[in-house]
Amino acid sequence: MLLKVKDVDEVLDIIENNFIPGGKKTERISLLESLGRVLAEDVAAGCDIPPFNRSVVDGYAVRSRNTFGANEAMPAILKYSGEVEIGRRPPGGIRDGECMYVPTGGMLPPGGDAAVMIEDTERLNENEIAVYKPVSPLENTMGKGEDVRAGDCVVRKNTLIRPQHIGVLSSIGLKDVTVFPKPRVSVISTGDEIVEPGGELQPGQIWDINTYALASSVAEDGGCPVPEGIVKDRKDLLREKISAAVTESDVVLISGGSSAGFRDYTASIIDELDSPGVLVHGISIKPGKPTIIGKVDGKPVIGMPGQPVSSLVVYKVIVSPLIRRLAGYPPAHPAMVKAFCSENYASAAGREEYLMVNLEEREGRLYAFPVHGKSGMITTISSAAGMVKIHRNKEGLYREEEVAVILL
Amino acid sequence: MLLKVKDVDEVLDIIENNFIPGGKKTERISLLESLGRVLAEDVAAGCDIPPFNRSVVDGYAVRSRNTFGANEAMPAILKYSGEVEIGRRPPGGIRDGECMYVPTGGMLPPGGDAAVMIEDTERLNENEIAVYKPVSPLENTMGKGEDVRAGDCVVRKNTLIRPQHIGVLSSIGLKDVTVFPKPRVSVISTGDEIVEPGGELQPGQIWDINTYALASSVAEDGGCPVPEGIVKDRKDLLREKISAAVTESDVVLISGGSSAGFRDYTASIIDELDSPGVLVHGISIKPGKPTIIGKVDGKPVIGMPGQPVSSLVVYKVIVSPLIRRLAGYPPAHPAMVKAFCSENYASAAGREEYLMVNLEEREGRLYAFPVHGKSGMITTISSAAGMVKIHRNKEGLYREEEVAVILL
Numbered sequence: 069m070l071l072k073v074k075d076v077d078e079v080l081d082i083i084e085n086n087f088i089p090g091g092k093k094t095e096r097i098s099l100l101e102s103l104g105r106v107l108a109e110d111v112a113a114g115c116d117i118p119p120f121n122r123s124v125v126d127g128y129a130v131r132s133r134n135t136f137g138a139n140e141a142m143p144a145i146l147k148y149s150g151e152v153e154i155g156r157r158p159p160g161g162i163r164d165g166e167c168m169y170v171p172t173g174g175m176l177p178p179g180g181d182a183a184v185m186i187e188d189t190e191r192l193n194e195n196e197i198a199v200y201k202p203v204s205p206l207e208n209t210m211g212k213g214e215d216v217r218a219g220d221c222v223v224r225k226n227t228l229i230r231p232q233h234i235g236v237l238s239s240i241g242l243k244d245v246t247v248f249p250k251p252r253v254s255v256i257s258t259g260d261e262i263v264e265p266g267g268e269l270q271p272g273q274i275w276d277i278n279t280y281a282l283a284s285s286v287a288e289d290g291g292c293p294v295p296e297g298i299v300k301d302r303k304d305l306l307r308e309k310i311s312a313a314v315t316e317s318d319v320v321l322i323s324g325g326s327s328a329g330f331r332d333y334t335a336s337i338i339d340e341l342d343s344p345g346v347l348v349h350g351i352s353i354k355p356g357k358p359t360i361i362g363k364v365d366g367k368p369v370i371g372m373p374g375q376p377v378s379s380l381v382v383y384k385v386i387v388s389p390l391i392r393r394l395a396g397y398p399p400a401h402p403a404m405v406k407a408f409c410s411e412n413y414a415s416a417a418g419r420e421e422y423l424m425v426n427l428e429e430r431e432g433r434l435y436a437f438p439v440h441g442k443s444g445m446i447t448t449i450s451s452a453a454g455m456v457k458i459h460r461n462k463e464g465l466y467r468e469e470e471v472a473v474i475l476l
Numbered sequence: 477m478l479l480k481v482k483d484v485d486e487v488l489d490i491i492e493n494n495f496i497p498g499g500k501k502t503e504r505i506s507l508l509e510s511l512g513r514v515l516a517e518d519v520a521a522g523c524d525i526p527p528f529n530r531s532v533v534d535g536y537a538v539r540s541r542n543t544f545g546a547n548e549a550m551p552a553i554l555k556y557s558g559e560v561e562i563g564r565r566p567p568g569g570i571r572d573g574e575c576m577y578v579p580t581g582g583m584l585p586p587g588g589d590a591a592v593m594i595e596d597t598e599r600l601n602e603n604e605i606a607v608y609k610p611v612s613p614l615e616n617t618m619g620k621g622e623d624v625r626a627g628d629c630v631v632r633k634n635t636l637i638r639p640q641h642i643g644v645l646s647s648i649g650l651k652d653v654t655v656f657p658k659p660r661v662s663v664i665s666t667g668d669e670i671v672e673p674g675g676e677l678q679p680g681q682i683w684d685i686n687t688y689a690l691a692s693s694v695a696e697d698g699g700c701p702v703p704e705g706i707v708k709d710r711k712d713l714l715r716e717k718i719s720a721a722v723t724e725s726d727v728v729l730i731s732g733g734s735s736a737g738f739r740d741y742t743a744s745i746i747d748e749l750d751s752p753g754v755l756v757h758g759i760s761i762k763p764g765k766p767t768i769i770g771k772v773d774g775k776p777v778i779g780m781p782g783q784p785v786s787s788l789v790v791y792k793v794i795v796s797p798l799i800r801r802l803a804g805y806p807p808a809h810p811a812m813v814k815a816f817c818s819e820n821y822a823s824a825a826g827r828e829e830y831l832m833v834n835l836e837e838r839e840g841r842l843y844a845f846p847v848h849g850k851s852g853m854i855t856t857i858s859s860a861a862g863m864v865k866i867h868r869n870k871e872g873l874y875r876e877e878e879v880a881v882i883l884l
Contacts, residue, residue: 099673100703103692117854119677124852154709155669157679173669173782175680215853222858231696232884235689235784236858239682243674261563261581265507266651269527271565272583274647281643284511288639295508301562374581376643401811444532445623446525450630450644476640 073350075460076420079361079386082347087368089394094246099237104290105247106396107227113220113240116213121176125208128167128189128197129158129180135202143198148191152177167197176209183208216240226396250292251394254313255282257298258306258324258334259374264298277376277446278323285383290395291319303333310337314364318394321387324374334371338362341369352419352460355443356382375444381422381455403475405454407436408468415464423465424452425473436473452476481758481765483868484828487794490755491769495776497802502654507645512698513655514804515635521628521648524621529584533616536575536597536605537566537588543610551606556599560585575605584617591616624648634804658700659802662721663690665706666714666732666742667782672706685784685854686731693791698803699727711741718745722772726802729795732782742779746770749777760827760868763851764790783852789830789863811883813862815844816876823872831873832860833881844881860884 074082094108123129130146138144146167152158152174161178162168168177176183185208188201216222222236223229229247237245257279265275276298283293294317299309306322313320322334339345341364348361355378360371370387372379392400407427415421425436436456441448454473458465465471482490502516531537538554546552554575560566560582569586570576576585584591593616596609624630630644631637637655645653665687673683684706691701702725707717714730721728730742747753749772756769763786768779778795780787800808815835823829833844844864849856862881866873873879 099688100691103695115677118682120679124850153680154667155678155680173667173682210850210852214850215855222855230884231689231692232788232854232858232860234692235685235788236854238673238688239685239784239854241673241675241677241683243672259562259581264651265646265649267649269523269649270563271528272561272563274526274581275649277643277647280507280646281639283508284639284642287511376647380640380643403809442532442618442622444618446640446644446647447623447630450640452640476638 073352073357074348075352076385079348079351080389083361083368083386083390084393086347086363087366087390087394089396093249095249096244096246099234099242099245102229102234102237102245102247103231105229105250106290107223107225107229107233108246108248110221110225111223111237111240111242111245113216113218113222115218115240117216117239118210118212118214121209121211123170123174123176123183123208124172124210125183125185126172127170127184127186127208128199129162129170129176129183130167130199130203131162131164131180132182132203132205132207134165135182135184135199138199138202140200143190143200144202145192146197146199148195148197167199181205181209228397248396250290251319251391252294252317253286253291253319253321253391254294254296254317255279255286256296256306256309256313256320256322258301258322259298260301262298262324278372278374278379281376281380282321282323282372282383285380285388286391289388289391289400290397291391301333303337306333307337307340310364310369311341314341314367314369318367319391320364320367320369321372322370323372323379335360335362338364338369338371351382351386353382353385354415354419354421356385357419359386361386376446377424377444377449380449385420385422404472405434405475406470407434407473409456409465409471410435410437410467412467413438413465415458415462417463418460420460421458422455423458424448424455426451427453427473436471449476481760482756483760484793487756487759487769488797491776491794491798492801494755494771495774495798495802497804501657503657504652504654507642507650507653510637510642510653510655511639513637513653513658514698515631515633515637515641516654516656518629518633519631519645519648519650519653521624521626521630523626523648525624525647526618526620526622529620530618531578531582531584531591531616532580532618533591533593534580535578535592535594535616536607537570537578537584537591538575538607538611539570539572539588540590540611540613540615542573543590543592543607546607546610548608551598551608552610553600554605554607556603556605575607589613589617636805656804658698659727659799660702660725661694661699661727661729661799662702662704662725663687663694664704664714664717664721664728664730666709666730667706668709670706670732686780686782686787689784689788690729690731690780690791693788693796694729694799697796697799697808698805699799709741711745714741715745715748718742718772718777719749722749722775722777726775727799728772728775728777729780730778731780731787743768743770746772746777746779759790759794761790761793762823762827762829764793765827767794769794784854785832785852785857788857793828793830812880813842813883814878815842815881817864817873817879818843818845818875820875821846821866821873823866823870825871826868828868829866831864831866832856833862833864834859835861835881844879857884
């Protein structure tokens with residue numbers, strides 16, 4: 069099947085329309101391990117929090133009306149009737165004219181409706197406390213259920229769990245939470261010349277880059293990378309590997325094998341495994357044109373460029389939004405800075421180009437310097453501070469033109 | 477010892493001057509697990525990358541001067557002398573007037589100095605190839621060492637490892653990397669009323685929040701949280717726990733027990749364990765005033781407020797920069813948005829206040845609405861979109877005043 073090269077926006081639409089997150093699978097994990105996961109249910113409180121009226125100061129639990137009108141010259145004198153221990157039921161209630169010592173967080177005794185701070189009192193003798201300042205009803209206390217009422221939803225489904233959510237979930241006594249599983253993303257490298265790092269190189273061989281760069285990118289986006297190793301340039305082997313990966317994972321990334329060369333098996337395998345199979349064959353993006361997007365059993369199977377820089381750019385622009393959406397993550401908002409272009413830079417109109425740049429201040433202005441180097445050099449991206457997107461209607465950048473640099 | 481309440485800036489200076497990251501400990505981990513870790517050494521390449529001259533196109537390796545002047549009408553006719561297989565040593569070299577098929581990434585045969593794209597050639601017969609376009613020396617090739625030269629530093633010590641770094645590290649054949657260990661941060665909760673989530677509450681008890689909220693905050697900042705459980709309000713138990721934690725961890729956080737109440741053991745334990753011990757006792761921040769910062773065996777031992785919201789605010793403002801620095805992380809740049817204040821809000825001058833807010837658009841303007849609720853209610857922070865810092869020289873916010881909202 070012959071497919072026309074498509075614009076980036078068109079490709080993002082195709083991905084959005086074809087791959088809708090909707091797995092009903094969930095998993096139960098420990099609250100302490102839930103940071104960065106996505107909640108799979110509305111969580112409601114099983115009881116009121118706090119579960120009892122409590123004092124928020126060290127002082128005396130009182131009936132507030134017994135303190136009305138009290139001042140330095142005319143304190144209210146109350147009968148001391150014992151002490152509330154923190155974490156325990158009060159030894160009794162208080163009646164009119166009585167008070168009971170209560171520490172911060174202690175349970176307010178029955179009959180008490182407010183707490184006087186200890187600084188505003190004086191112990192006169194074993195039985196009497198002078199109160200020098202009036203308190204109004206509920207003053208210096210937190211009422212049962214004032215923070216959370218039983219049945220209140222405290223964290224909504226689809227929330228990306230942060231420390232403050234973990235805090236409120238523990239406050240209602242949860243030890244475990246139900247989250248969506250991370251999308252499993254198989255990463256397959258292909259090529260007879262590719263060798264696993266750590267191994268010895270023979271003449272003509274190079275070490276695998278894409279498994280490592282792509283797997284870690286997936287992890288950053290909330291996915292669970294599944295490195296599938298290196299597959300030799302044989303269609304039967306690759307077909308077997310892709311087939312198995314589609315069964316086990318939610319997304320399959322295959323790097324290499326998507327140039328126009330005769331080893332281009334990826335597209336035909338995708339078409340053989342399902343129909344329509346290949347949805348996109350070629351994207352008008354530089355670097356990254358020879359990218360294939362297919363659908364097998366409803367799952368995205370993506371042929372990434374073999375060149376590592378192209379592969380990383382395609383990952384960031386095309387694949388990352390997909391993985392984040394499947395993970396239930398919000399869209400990424402990469403940090404950007406404005407800078408002036410250090411030189412004229414020519415670019416062909418009709419495709420979106422990503423130019424790696426470094427940043428340097430010159431006479432108080434921030435400049436973006438294009439990173440020179442042949443396409444495919446991994447150091448052009450590993451040493452860059454950021455990248456500049458050149459819109460497909462533009463034919464390059466002018467010296468001194470202001471550009472937005474997407475920090476890497 | 478009596479210590480004056482200190483300003484936030486003063487406290488940050490004290491922390492910076494007292495706790496200088498400088499551990500010489502390192503650990504060796506797998507490259508695939510190094511995302512988000514901090515490199516502990518300059519990494520230099522052991523060999524040239526690529527390790528050989530390679531073609532970056534599918535086509536024919538040639539001597540460039542044999543193609544000079546070639547065009548559609550007058551192609552250069554070269555003798556076909558075999559094929560380079562990807563990942564293998566070429567079957568031989570090429571001499572004047574010869575060419576050899578080479579795939580993208582294939583090794584350039586000895587004698588060849590450029591590659592002609594297959595689109596610019598035609599196979600005339602078994603022995604002859606027509607070249608319709610000249611190539612200059614090195615055209616369509618990448619030279620040995622052109623990406624990385626043996627001995628070049630590819631990633632610097634102290635780099636926070638991102639996918640592009642993992643890519644370049646694998647390109648030079650590394651399987652493992654040397655990183656700084658994550659700072660271990662013990663988190664101790666204190667209080668007779670505190671119960672572990674999952675357990676049953678007795679009258680007067682509440683579930684632990686701070687262990688969970690603080691441990692996950694530590695993890696977010698690149699630290700390794702060590703939850704130490706709940707310690708009862710007994711000085712001997714707390715002293716034993718702090719003592720053990722100082723030995724095992726790099727930082728100790730103790731929550732609760734730092735109010736002015738009679739259970740305030742934390743400060744005296746710190747002073748007993750080392751001298752000077754307590755460096756800061758009270759910070760002019762709201763919420764979060766009753767915070768203690770001590771130094772034991774050169775390590776930070778921090779008494780956090782027991783109120784969970786105070787504790788999280790103190791963590792963000794005071795503790796997070798410390799943990800990130802010890803982890804080798806760059807300073808956090810939390811996302812901020814500008815909004816207009818929805819109402820007047822009074823605040824006492826002389827202390828820095830953090831006000832939880834929600835965001836809502838009204839008639840095209842973004843407004844920050846203060847979250848109402850008593851201090852200490854965990855829902856004020858778990859339901860907030862962000863917080864507004866009110867400078868200590870200000871006495872509050874005016875309605876319609878523009879404020880910067882730090883997103884949570």
